[in-house]
Structures are given as C-alpha cells and as structure tokens.
Amino acid sequence: MATQPNAGRVGAQRRIETSADAQPAGRVGAQRRIETSTDLDTGSTPSAPTRSAEAGSTPSAPTRSAEAGSTPSSPTRSAEPVPARSAAGGVSRRGLLGLLGAGAAGAAVGAASATGITMAATSAMAGTGSGGGAASAYPFFGAHQAGIVTPAQDRLHFAAFDVASTLDRTGLIELLTEWTDAAARLTQGLEVEEGGAVGGSDYAPPADTGEALGLPASGLTITFGFGPGLFTDASGADRFGLAARRPAALESLPRFQGDALQPERSGGDLCIQACADDPQVAVHAIRNLSRIAFGRATLRWSQLGFGRTSSTSTAQATPRNLFGFKDGTANLKAEDGSALDDHVWVQSADGPAWLAGGSFLVARRIRMIIENWDRVQLGEQEQLVGRSKGEGAPLSGGTEFTEPDFEATGATGTPLIDTKAHVRLAHHSSNGGARMLRRGYNFVDGNDELGRLDAGLFFLSYQRSPEQFIAVQRSLAADGLNEYLKHVGSAIFAVPAGVREGEYVGQALFA
Ligand code: HEM
Numbered sequence: 001m002a003t004q005p006n007a008g009r010v011g012a013q014r015r016i017e018t019s020a021d022a023q024p025a026g027r028v029g030a031q032r033r034i035e036t037s038t039d040l041d042t043g044s045t046p047s048a049p050t051r052s053a054e055a056g057s058t059p060s061a062p063t064r065s066a067e068a069g070s071t072p073s074s075p076t077r078s079a080e081p082v083p084a085r086s087a088a089g090g091v092s093r094r095g096l097l098g099l100l101g102a103g104a105a106g107a108a109v110g111a112a113s114a115t116g117i118t119m120a121a122t123s124a125m126a127g128t129g130s131g132g133g134a135a136s137a138y139p140f141f142g143a144h145q146a147g148i149v150t151p152a153q154d155r156l157h158f159a160a161f162d163v164a165s166t167l168d169r170t171g172l173i174e175l176l177t178e179w180t181d182a183a184a185r186l187t188q189g190l191e192v193e194e195g196g197a198v199g200g201s202d203y204a205p206p207a208d209t210g211e212a213l214g215l216p217a218s219g220l221t222i223t224f225g226f227g228p229g230l231f232t233d234a235s236g237a238d239r240f241g242l243a244a245r246r247p248a249a250l251e252s253l254p255r256f257q258g259d260a261l262q263p264e265r266s267g268g269d270l271c272i273q274a275c276a277d278d279p280q281v282a283v284h285a286i287r288n289l290s291r292i293a294f295g296r297a298t299l300r301w302s303q304l305g306f307g308r309t310s311s312t313s314t315a316q317a318t319p320r321n322l323f324g325f326k327d328g329t330a331n332l333k334a335e336d337g338s339a340l341d342d343h344v345w346v347q348s349a350d351g352p353a354w355l356a357g358g359s360f361l362v363a364r365r366i367r368m369i370i371e372n373w374d375r376v377q378l379g380e381q382e383q384l385v386g387r388s389k390g391e392g393a394p395l396s397g398g399t400e401f402t403e404p405d406f407e408a409t410g411a412t413g414t415p416l417i418d419t420k421a422h423v424r425l426a427h428h429s430s431n432g433g434a435r436m437l438r439r440g441y442n443f444v445d446g447n448d449e450l451g452r453l454d455a456g457l458f459f460l461s462y463q464r465s466p467e468q469f470i471a472v473q474r475s476l477a478a479d480g481l482n483e484y485l486k487h488v489g490s491a492i493f494a495v496p497a498g499v500r501e502g503e504y505v506g507q508a509l510f511a
Contacts, residue, residue: 186285
C-alpha cells in the first residue's frame with residue numbers, strides 16, 4: 001500500500017479511498033490513500049456579424065490598393081447526484097444537469113450528430129459561439145480527445161506546465177489519473193469532487209475552488225498534451241523512462257524568420273487546453289487542475305482567449321480575428337471525414353503506436369501590431385489577406401466559401417490574389433498539400449509600456465505531423481502580414497488519443 005508522496009493534492013478518485021476525517025494542515029481535500037500502486041498502472045450558432053453592410057464588397061479591389069455519450073463519473077465513485085445546492089442558494093451545476101429531461105438531451109444529440117459529437121445535455125441551444133448552448137456538455141470519453149473537432153467554443157484558458165524535478169514515473173501516472181478523473185467530472189458540469197466546494201470539512205480547504213458553482217457545463221472541453229520535455233529533459237535525462245517512446249517529430253519547432261520568442265511564453269512538459277462558452281468555467285477548470293498538480297507540476301505559462309478565431313464545424317458562422325477579418329473559412333472541419341484522418345489524426349502506421357488516434361498541437365502566441373494595422377487602407381488590408389474584409393470572399397471572386405483562384409488576373413495582368421497574400425501562401429496548394437485544423441483565439445492582455453495593446457492571435461493548430469505546420473509557417477516567411485505580426489510564444493505537444501472509461505489520459509504511453 002502506497003501513500004501519496006505529495007501534500008496538497010486534490011481530485012484523485014479512482015481506486016483511492018477517502019476518509020471523512022479532518023485534514024492535517026497544508027493538505028487539500030479529503031484525506032486519501034491509494035490502495036495499491038499496481039492499480040495505478042492499469043491504470044448555437046453564434047450571432048452573425050453585426051456589420052452586415054460589409055457583405056457586399058467586391059472581390060477584387062485593384063483600385064483600392066493603396067466522442068460519445070459516456071457517463072462522467074469514474075467507476076468507483078457514486079453516481080448519485082449531490083444535493084442541488086449552490087453557494088448562492090440556487091441550483092448546483094450538477095443539480096441543473098439532473099433537472100434536464102431526457103427529451104432535452106435527445107434533442108441535443110440530434111442537433112450535434114452532424115459533427116459526430118454527442119451532447120449529454122442541453123437546455124439552451126441558441127446564443128453561444130460553439131453552437132451547443134450554455135448548458136451543453138460534451139462527452140469526455142471517446143476515440144479522440146474532445147476539444148479538437150468539437151465546435152470551437154467562445155472562450156479559452158490554455159496552460160503549459162513544467163513537471164517537478166522530484167516527480168517520478170509513478171507520480172506522473174498518479175497526476176494523469178487525477179487529472180483524468182477531475183476532467184471527466186468538470187466537463188459534465190460537476191465539481192472536482194462531490195460536495196467539493198462547500199460540502200466538506202469546515203477544517204479543511206475545499207476540494208473544489210467553487211467559482212463554477214451554479215454554472216452549467218458551458219460546453220467545457222479539456223484536452224491534454226505531452227511536450228518534448230516529458231520524454232527527455234533539457235539535459236537529456238530520461239526522467240520517466242519514456243525517451244524511447246518519444247514520437248520522432250515531437251521536438252521544439254525550428255526557428256522561423258521573424259521569431260521573437262520569449263522562453264517564459266514557450267515550451268512546457270504538459271499542456272491543458274480548456275475551452276468553454278463561459279470564461280469562468282474555463283478558468284475554473286485550469287485553476288483546479290493546476291491545484292491538483294501542486295507539488296508535481298507548476299504552471300510555466302498560460303493564456304486566456306476571449307473570442308474564437310476559427311470554425312471547426314460547418315454549422316458555425318465564421319468569427320473574426322483582431323484584424324477584423326473572418327478567420328476559419330477554409331479550416332478543416334468536423335464534417336470533413338477522411339480529411340481528418342489524412343491531416344489531423346495520427347494513424348497507426350505513423351508511429352508510435354501509443355499516439356494513434358491522437359494529434360500534434362502547435363501553439364503560437366502571435367502579437368498583432370494593431371496600432372499600425374489600423375492605419376492601413378482597407379484595400380491594402382484585403383490585398384495582404386487575399387480576401388475581402390466584409391464577406392471574407394477570395395479576391396479572385398465569389399462568396400465566402402468559393403475556392404480561391406490563384407491564377408486569376410485583373411485588367412493589368414497582375415494576380416487578383418497577391419503573390420504575398422496570406423491565403424495564397426497558407427493554402428495547401430503552396431505547401432505540398434499540407435493542411436491543418438486551426439483552433440485559435442483572440443487575446444488582449446492589457447497594454448505595453450508604449451501604450452499599445454498587448455493583443456493578438458493565440459494560434460492553435462492540430463495536425464497529424466508537425467511538418468504540416470512547419471511547411472506552412474516557412475511559406476509564410478513571405479507573408480505581407482508579417483509587418484504587423486510578431487510571434488512571441490511557441491510550443492508543441494503530442495496530444496494522445498481519447499480516453500476510455502476506467503483509463504487515464506495517455507495510458508497507452510505507459511503500457
Ligand atoms: C495573427 C496571425 C494570423 C492571422 C491574422 C491570420 C488570418 C487568416 C485569415 C483572415 C485567413 C482567411 C480565412 C480562412 O480561411 O480562415 C487565414 C487563412 C489561413 N491561415 Fe492564417 N492567420 C494568421 C496566422 C497563421 C499561421 C501562423 C498559420 C499557419 C502556420 C496560418 C494558416 C492559415 C491557413 C492554412 C489558412 C487557410 C488558407 C486557405 O486554405 O485558404 N495562419 N488566416
């Protein structure tokens with residue numbers, strides 16, 4: 001029988017017994033003991049843009065050129081709802097879900113089936129960016145991790161962690177197990193533990209921080225990734241016996257032209273992407289998962305995103321980035337079927353076997369120099385992007401979803417889509433067929449000392465191989481937009497396949 005090596009841990013439920021006794025100081029949550037160490041080894045469419053008058057812009061502007069249905073509870077936990085109470089005296093998150101009838105859930109299933117995603121429950125289908133409604137809950141368990149092809153939610157909290165130098169393989173597995181158990185609950189609108197916020201001992205810190213009490217699941221998805229440092233650290237040490245299992249392509253991205261990367265905004269051994277339609281729900285998830293990791297992994301950097309810059313389902317309207325352009329038009333989407341196998345999901349033959357069904361995640365914090373951009377003439381902005389600002393149509397003609405014609409020329413014989421236009425250089429025809437699923441977010445983190453907004457695009461992309469991102473980013477060295485961009489953060493992670501009930505995320509890596 002092993003005891004937990006770290007004080008200050010919360011959230012472990014699977015095969016971990018709980019006593020109701022008061023805690024020693026410094027210990028968070030209910031006191032637990034792990035039964036055996038071998039046990040651990042097993043183990044709404046958004047509203048349309050309001051600036052509709054823009055929709056009629058002409059395509060060329062030469063004259064202006066200046067996973068499914070699983071239950072959230074872990075097997076050994078009671079599936080009984082906690083009393084429907086909240087700190088505010090209202091209905092708890094769990095209570096709210098319990099109140100939803102099978103009919104509502106069934107309607108949600110039908111609405112979501114086009115994306116291959118089943119919603120466990122919903123009460124309001126309209127009014128949010130992801131299309132799921134505030135009370136929608138996506139299954140945590142499934143073939144692929146949620147949060148990749150899930151219709152992009154409106155809000156993001158992303159966190160990268162460094163694992164503690166004292167952590168060993170068993171401790172890492174324990175952490176992933178506890179994260180899995182907590183994520184399975186949080187994504188269903190539950191607290192980290194039953195009664196976690198206000199139902200525990202008066203003499204112990206609550207096991208759940210409580211700020212999501214009374215809030216619904218809000219489409220929360222929690223997606224975990226493993227950075228290169230998990231396999232070998234900076235000194236080359238194989239801390240967890242994983243070095244031989246590192247995917248060959250999982251290494252820090254090469255330096256790209258114009259990179260101004262800040263180490264404190266880059267890298268990480270582990271990452272968690274929390275997306276939701278309510279920022280408080282996303283922040284609650286990262287906060288509680290960070291708390292669970294206490295003593296075992298520390299936050300290295302984190303990023304809030306306040307608005308999605310992609311659509312990952314054809315049911316979603318295309319949102320806008322902070323340059324004011326529609327972003328996500330030509331994205332890979334949940335409905336793209338075999339294209340996802342070709343471009344997003346790691347296939348068995350790709351190796352290593354443990355990553356099959358997973359993906360590679362690239363994160364780039366891209367600062368936009370929006371004060372300079374805001375002085376650029378509309379026609380030039382459109383030439384730089386290669387699409388009209390209103391409709392988002394390619395400058396070669398048509399409407400938003402018309403394929404761009406890069407051969408089309410205007411009266412003077414010059415290409416309608418400039419040779420340095422972003423969409424030309426990013427298009428798969430310029431990159432040996434490389435495509436990716438983009439899932440980025442707008443951010444504004446205050447301002448700098450010069451009074452400029454610290455604003456930009458937190459770019460996230462999922463791809464079958466990092467080579468896809470590398471090819472496109474190299475091609476973008478000639479991008480006219482670069483004058484208004486600065487890449488200040490960069491990270492890459494291997495995102496394991498989805499979790500089966502009774503397992504922990506990434507379990508195949510440790511098998
Ligand atoms: C702040 C930086 C960026 C901005 C403002 C931006 C903006 C845009 C816009 C407005 C579009 C056209 C609409 C669409 O199809 O989504 C687009 C397309 C695209 N972008 Fe970006 N982007 C940025 C960075 C990147 C990066 C770093 C990559 C990858 C290395 C990338 C890859 C793509 C791809 C693959 C397309 C689709 C091209 C097509 O097939 O037509 N973008 N981007």
